[in-house]
Amino acid sequence: MSATATWSEFLRDPNRVIETMEENGDVILVRRAAPPVRLSDAAESAATEETLGALTQLLAIALDDELLERLVGRLTITFPWIELLPESQRPEFVADFLNHARGGLAVGRLAGLTATLAAWRETAAAHADPRIRVDGTDLTYLDKPVVVRDPRGGE
Structure with a gap:
């Protein structure tokens, strides 16, 4: 559980x-014009990271083909959007997720895992969009990058 306090x-x-x-385990420090900051015990956080790392490693080495299929089938409980991915991409998601989890936990940085999860969720959303063909035949691939205007009004 966590508590909240202001920066002041x-x-x-x-x-x-x-x-x-x-x-309480940690305190979320709320700041007026900035994102909140978490104040926590470093030893407890390190122990949590070590445990998560061990669980991730254990899961990764335990995945044979049969277990991977069962895991992919059950992931829809936690990640319902996986149903929107083609069946052939679901094991790829699991492998990508585990690789980023293992690497991120090994170096103590999970931003890559967060980005990977968001990218797969967006991929699932793209598959659900009726304006997009699942087979990708409506996509145009560019040979060179093209500069586009910032849609937020910037340059």
Whole structure:
């Protein structure tokens, strides 16, 4: 469980916020014009990362073809959007996810895993779009990059 405090509270009374962290596991520091910051015990976070790494490694080495098929079939419980991927791409998603999880946990950075998960979810959404052909025959591949205008109004 986590508690919440403002950045100002932390600056005014850091000891009280640290005590809250020790009681609750971590504290989310809310800042006015910036994303929140998590304050947590480094040893506990390291232990969690180590455990996640071990679980990921164990899962990766345990995946034979039969288990992979069962896992792919059950992933729709956690990731319902997987149903939108072609069946042939579902094992590829699992392998890609596990590779990024193993690598990210090995170096303590999971941003690549987060990006991979988002990319696969967007791929599933593209497959669900009736304006897009699943076989990709409506796609045009570019030989060279093309500069396009920023849709947000920038340059």
